[in-house]
Amino acid sequence: MERKKEEEVGKVSVIETWLRKHRLVYIGATRHPFIHSIRDGTVDLSSFKLWLEQDYIFVRAFIPFVASVLIKASKESSADACDDLEVILGGMVALNDELNWFKKEASKWGVSLSNVTPKKANLKYCRLLERLASPEVEYTVAATAFWAIETVYQDSFAHCLEEDSNVPEDLKETCKRWGNDGFGQYCAALQTIAERCLEKSSEDERKKAEVVFLDILENEVEFWNMSQKDHV
Numbered sequence: 001m002e003r004k005k006e007e008e009v010g011k012v013s014v015i016e017t018w019l020r021k022h023r024l025v026y027i028g029a030t031r032h033p034f035i036h037s038i039r040d041g042t043v044d045l046s047s048f049k050l051w052l053e054q055d056y057i058f059v060r061a062f063i064p065f066v067a068s069v070l071i072k073a074s075k076e077s078s079a080d081a082c083d084d085l086e087v088i089l090g091g092m093v094a095l096n097d098e099l100n101w102f103k104k105e106a107s108k109w110g111v112s113l114s115n116v117t118p119k120k121a122n123l124k125y126c127r128l129l130e131r132l133a134s135p136e137v138e139y140t141v142a143a144t145a146f147w148a149i150e151t152v153y154q155d156s157f158a159h160c161l162e163e164d165s166n167v168p169e170d171l172k173e174t175c176k177r178w179g180n181d182g183f184g185q186y187c188a189a190l191q192t193i194a195e196r197c198l199e200k201s202s203e204d205e206r207k208k209a210e211v212v213f214l215d216i217l218e219n220e221v222e223f224w225n226m227s228q229k230d231h232v
């Protein structure tokens with residue numbers, strides 16, 4: 001039924017196809033037990049603090065990756081890519097706010113960010129970011145990765161803000177940080193960029209982007225696991 005309708009309306013986007021094909025992995029990354037525990041208010045606070053410390057390190061490593069996407073966007077010559085630069089630059093500005101937010105949030109919880117040792121899953125994810133920042137990685141692949149990384153957080157934390165949730169008052173700020181509508185629109189803009197690139201790209205490039213998409217989802221699952229593991 002659904003398929004027939006799509007044929008009438010037009011073809012399904014590349015990203016939509018992936019989301020269907022890899023639905024279980026995507027759900028694993030965006031509906032993780034750690035996220036459920038924030039959503040229902042049963043979260044273990046030492047897990048939350050551990051996540052906060054580790055995510056601060058991740059975000060610091062994320063910034064040079066986003067800068068690399070910005071550089072790639074600036075070299076795109078096609079006319080339809082001219083707005084990409086502004087969207088990505090907006091993302092960089094938001095990351096500056098985010099770093100300040102981490103510092104504020106850490107002091108609220110009595111967490112020190114100055115001497116955090118990155119855990120294995122975090123190091124692994126940061127190394128993936130480093131590889132993806134390389135000039136050899138095509139803009140399509142990098143833009144897809146960027147979209148996926150932001151979207152996992154957006155989808156996860158927006159889930160925590162749904163009406164039937166029971167997020168503790170002092171964790172609402174965190175959920176809003178990534179779950180708010182503005183961040184949702186930003187992720188939609190990143191999706192538009194990635195999708196446009198994917199539609200124009202070669203089969204080979206599209207395949208590479210799909211592999212990276214899956215790699216990111218798996219790293220996100222491991223990142224959530226890491227936050228819970230030592231504290232269950």
Ligand SMILES: Cc1ncc(CO)c(N)n1
Nearest residue numbers: 055058059149150153223
């Ligand atoms: C692990 C991780 N993934 C995605 C984001 C989104 O910025 C983040 N802050 N941390």
